[in-house]
Structures are given as structure tokens and as C-alpha cells.
Amino acid sequence: MTDQRLAHKRILLKLSGEALAGEAEVGIDPKVLKRMALEIGQLVGIGVQVGIVVGGGNLFRGSELQQAGLDRVAGDHMGMLATVMNGIAMRDALERNNIKTRLMSAIPMSGVVDHYDRRAAVRHLHGGDVCIFVAGTGNPFFTTDTAACLRGIEITADIVIKATKVDGIYSADPVKFPDAVKYDTLTFDEVLAKQLGVMDLTAMCLCRDHNMPLRVFNMNKPGALLNLVVGEQEGTLVTR
Ligand SMILES: Nc1ncnc2c1ncn2[C@@H]1O[C@H](COP(=O)(O)OP(=O)(O)OP(=O)(O)O)[C@@H](O)[C@H]1O
Ligand SMILES: O=c1ccn([C@@H]2O[C@H](COP(=O)(O)O)[C@@H](O)[C@H]2O)c(=O)[nH]1
Secondary structure, eight states, rough: OOOGOOOOEEEEEOOOHHHHHHGGGOOHHHHHHHHHHHHHHHHHHHHOOOEEOOOTTTTTEEEEEHHHHHHHHHHHHHHHHHHHHHHHHHHHHHHHHTEEEEESEEEESSTTSOOOOOOHHHHHHTTTTTTEETTTTTTOOHHHHHHHHHHHTTTTEEEEEESSSSSSSEEEOOOTOTTEESEEEEEHHHHHHTOOOTTOHHHHHHHHHHOOOOEEEESTTTTTTHHHHHHHHOOOOEEE
């Protein structure tokens, strides 16, 4: 395939932590990791530059730890460290499939992962390496959705793609409301006005204010990721 057929040449892919857990919903399922690694490898093979932000919801979420009695900032630090563990697992899966990978953390962790450096990340992307960005934004009270939009804007990705367990944005959470209706396209202001909960407000506003398109799609649908980078309709596209 030639470069001209690609709808997106540089993407920021947000992988939800829960998606890494597969059916178990907690922990990491090696079969899911392998499948995702192969799908990401297909993109690299056709010349797409891939940045990834991984979530941590399969291990820890600060808000849930706070409800269980922990200090919120301590909980958020644990959540960010959870994303580092997921990132190490994702790097391992990619490298097992001969996909060159860089793992960069917003929180310095010498000897385990590289420290995040935007200019170095862009150089690695140009060289064909997948860059995995972990530890979110490095600050408590944020989410990895916000980190994904932030990194996407920083690396001048063409689009932020949120891979999740539902196949787009619906009129209500489709997990709780099976009658909810799916949207093919939305504007950021519509998502905000309708309070559609698929992504947090900070992340949405960041994408809107920096004119960064966002697509939400189902990572459990084989081939969907490849389809959308070649411009086919998958999930829901949100634009300004
Ligand atoms: N209007 C909506 N349309 C689609 N999904 C929605 C909507 N409202 C809520 N959701 C829910 O949002 C979830 C998407 O969040 P997801 O679990 O992928 O990410 P996360 O919380 O960012 O990641 P992590 O699992 O790492 O914490 C979907 O699984 C869905 O159940
Ligand atoms: O910038 C950030 C990103 C994340 N956190 C904490 O990590 C967990 C896991 O991230 P998810 O986005 O929920 O997958 C999150 O709940 C926060 O506790 C953070 O503090 N700062």
C-alpha cells in the first residue's frame, strides 16, 4: 500500500486499561496484548507512525481508591504507576512481534523506562518506532484520556483514536442502556452539550481547542483499526 492511501499518517492511539484485561476486566490478558500488537504492527507495516497512551483502569483508578479510603493523590500516583505496568506489557508484546518500540514515562523511572521527551518521541516516530507514553500527564487529578489528547497534540498526530470496548459514542452509555443510539459523527460542542460520557471533559476541551479530531472505536473488532487508518467508517468521529 502506498502512503497516499492512508487517511492518517501519524496517530495517537489511546488503549483503555480495561480493554487490555479482556473478558476478565482486571489484570492483563496476554492473548489480548498479542492481538493488539499484531494489529498495531499492521499499521507500522503500511507506514503509519503510531504513538500510544495506555490507561490503567484494569489495575487501579485513583477515584476508586479514594472511595475505598485512600488519599486521592496517593491513589492517582498508583493509577499512573498502573499505566507504566500496562506499558511494559505492551512493549513486551510489540517487541515479541519484532515491532520496534520506545516506552516513555511522564514520571522519571531511570533503568525501567525512558523519560518523556517530545522531540525525541517525534524522532523515534519518524524512524518507524512505536512510542508508548505512560504515567499519564504525570500529575494527579487527570486521566489517560487527557494524556492521550495532550500527547496527540504535542506530537502533531493527525488524529486521536480512542480504542475501547464499545463501538462508538452513543446517546447514553450503551453498556447500561442497550437502546442507546450510536452517532457516526459529532462536534465537540455536541458531545459537551449532550454530556456524552465516553471521555472526560478536560480531554474533549483540549481536542476542541486545538482542533484535534477524535475517533472512538471498538478495539475488539478485528481489523477495525486498519480500516479506520485507510479512511473507512468505524466508530464515531468527533470534530470541531
Ligand atoms: N455516551 C456514551 N457512549 C459510549 N460509551 C459511553 C458513553 N457514556 C459512557 N460510556 C462508557 O465509557 C466507556 C469508555 O471508557 P473506557 O473504559 O474505554 O476508558 P477509560 O475509563 O478511559 O479507560 P480505563 O479502562 O483505562 O480506565 C465505555 O466502555 C462505555 O461503557
Ligand atoms: O494524568 C493522569 C493520568 C492518570 N492518572 C491516574 O491513573 C489512573 C488510571 O488512568 P485511567 O485514565 O483511569 O485509565 C486514573 O484513574 C488516575 O488515578 C492520573 O492521576 N493522572
